[in-house]
Amino acid sequence: MGAETVTALAYDPFSPAVMENPLPFYKALRRDHPVFYSEKYDAYFFSRFDDVLELLSYVDNTFLQSEGPIPLPRDLVVHNDRAPTPMTMEPFPGGAHMMMPVHGDLRQAHIKPMMPRAVARLRSFVRELADQRLDALLPTKRFNLTRDYGGLVSASVMMKLMGMPLEDAERWLDLINSGTGVDPELGGFNGIPQARQVAELVIPWIEKRMEAGADGSTPMVDGMINYRFEGKPLTPAQVGRALICAFIGGIETAPKIVAHGLMELNNRPEQMAAVRADLEANVPKAAEEMIRYCAPAQWFMRTAHREVTVAGQKIRPGQRAFYLVASALRDEREFDNPDEFQWDRPIPRVLSFGHGVHYCIGAHLARMEVQVLVEAFMQRVPTFSFDMKSAIRPPTNFQWAWTQLPVLIP
Amino acid sequence: MARKLMVDWPLCDGNGVCTVEAPELLAMDDDDNLVVLQEVFDDALLAQAEAAVRVCPKHALKIANGA
Numbered sequence: 001m002g003a004e005t006v007t008a009l010a011y012d013p014f015s016p017a018v019m020e021n022p023l024p025f026y027k028a029l030r031r032d033h034p035v036f037y038s039e040k041y042d043a044y045f046f047s048r049f050d051d052v053l054e055l056l057s058y059v060d061n062t063f064l065q066s067e068g069p070i071p072l073p074r075d076l077v078v079h080n081d082r083a084p085t086p087m088t089m090e091p092f093p094g095g096a097h098m099m100m101p102v103h104g105d106l107r108q109a110h111i112k113p114m115m116p117r118a119v120a121r122l123r124s125f126v127r128e129l130a131d132q133r134l135d136a137l138l139p140t141k142r143f144n145l146t147r148d149y150g151g152l153v154s155a156s157v158m159m160k161l162m163g164m165p166l167e168d169a170e171r172w173l174d175l176i177n178s179g180t181g182v183d184p185e186l187g188g189f190n191g192i193p194q195a196r197q198v199a200e201l202v203i204p205w206i207e208k209r210m211e212a213g214a215d216g217s218t219p220m221v222d223g224m225i226n227y228r229f230e231g232k233p234l235t236p237a238q239v240g241r242a243l244i245c246a247f248i249g250g251i252e253t254a255p256k257i258v259a260h261g262l263m264e265l266n267n268r269p270e271q272m273a274a275v276r277a278d279l280e281a282n283v284p285k286a287a288e289e290m291i292r293y294c295a296p297a298q299w300f301m302r303t304a305h306r307e308v309t310v311a312g313q314k315i316r317p318g319q320r321a322f323y324l325v326a327s328a329l330r331d332e333r334e335f336d337n338p339d340e341f342q343w344d345r346p347i348p349r350v351l352s353f354g355h356g357v358h359y360c361i362g363a364h365l366a367r368m369e370v371q372v373l374v375e376a377f378m379q380r381v382p383t384f385s386f387d388m389k390s391a392i393r394p395p396t397n398f399q400w401a402w403t404q405l406p407v408l409i410p
Numbered sequence: 411m412a413r414k415l416m417v418d419w420p421l422c423d424g425n426g427v428c429t430v431e432a433p434e435l436l437a438m439d440d441d442d443n444l445v446v447l448q449e450v451f452d453d454a455l456l457a458q459a460e461a462a463v464r465v466c467p468k469h470a471l472k473i474a475n476g477a
Contacts, residue, residue, distance in 0.1 A: 059421055059469045104420030115424045115442035357421065359467040364425070 008033040019395035026327035035313045041076035043320035047327040049334040051311035056355040063302035080318030083305040109227040119364040130376035145407040150255030163218035189398035199240040206236040254369040256401035261290025264341040283375040286343040295352035296399035412477040421470035431461035
């Protein structure tokens with residue numbers, strides 16, 4: 001990092017130093033300015049675990065994604081003098097932007113395959129996918145652990161949930177991965193073009209499913225097709241937009257946790273040996289620490305729609321509240337030696353999947369995938385190393401993760 | 411004292427973590443739907459109910475006084 005001083009006051013989620021490595025800034029914020037106000041963005045930044053949890057415990061439309069959850073600087077430098085108009089079904093930007101209870105209805109229309117019993121029934125399929133990947137990759141002796149292993153497995157799982165051909169997994173993976181970087185002109189992650197593009201490409205599948213009768217055998221898609229808003233079905237475009245949060249989230253995140261987590265464990269031979277002593281018993285625990293330590297999403301934003309107090313701070317309608325998830329996961333008040341990767345540390349509470357209205361709908365699926373992918377890799381690969389000189393973790397305000405993590409198999 | 415366990419159904423996904431904390435009050439069916447075993451409960455089950463409220467990731471549970 002350069003000579004830029006790491007102080008809480010220097011925090012700007014879009015500054016190059018923060019996007020390259022936000023962790024020292026989070027520490028300073030938690031310590032010196034746990035409620036940090038940015039005049040530039042008219043926004044409060046909450047960095048401590050308890051305060052993030054308090055913010056997310058408002059489940060009553062106090063805080064909405066009415067300006068989107070991951071804005072750009074250009075959106076934020078314009079301030080609101082009152083609560084903005086909440087987003088509605090027309091035009092429909094996606095389910096996550098809707099108020100309760102419509103948001104809840106849209107969510108429930110497609111989440112059945114991601115709930116615990118359904119996810120448990122997918123476990124052996126995920127293991128098969130992992131083994132197929134390893135069969136193909138291990139002989140090559142060097143590959144990108146993030147994309148080539150976990151990425152293709154997660155994408156294949158989403159193909160199954162969306163009723164798409166497994167052979168298309170790689171195409172969708174590369175499309176979705178290409179969209180999560182920083183737009184250099186706009187100075188941040190711009191989610192809208194990719195979301196629109198993916199939604200457009202999904203439409204033919206929705207139409208195909210509608211023609212086939214949406215009988216519930218592809219529950220994620222059929223549920224959304226059969227959803228009725230005020231008695232009317234959604235258009236194929238609306239169904240697409242309603243599904244892409246799960247679709248993109250399901251491909252983007254677990255692979256990064258698996259690759260990064262294996263790398264951190266591998267850097268600590270004593271811990272690696274301890275986990276290996278009983279993989280079946282220990283991998284689930286190690287997976288939880290990987291989820292805490294390596295979860296890629298840095299923060300999300302809400303806009304206040306009424307006056308509310310969070311962590312003692314009064315927030316006016318129209319002001320913004322950022323919750324710094326990745327900071328909460330390193331909070332000294334919640335976790336001892338939080339910057340240490342400790343595979344078996346107690347984790348009584350975790351915020352990697354958020355909390356409240358927008359709690360990650362893929363949490364059970366993500367957990368299962370991380371467990372299966374880590375276990376399969378450790379079972380089949382007794383020793384491995386990484387070419388960290390070629391590894392890449394692009395600076396970003398959104399998902400800070402190793403997109404290129406070359407693993408070497410002896 | 412009688413209390414009531416309230417589920418905010420539009421919020422409840424069926425994540426099921428509450429059923430681990432409060433097995434006498436809450437259960438899951440095979441389709442991942444939450445089943446309220448008993449809505450009204452007395453002091454003996456308060457600890458279970460409070461734990462369930464705390465662990466729900468959707469913040470979908472509340473305890474109200476009275477039956």
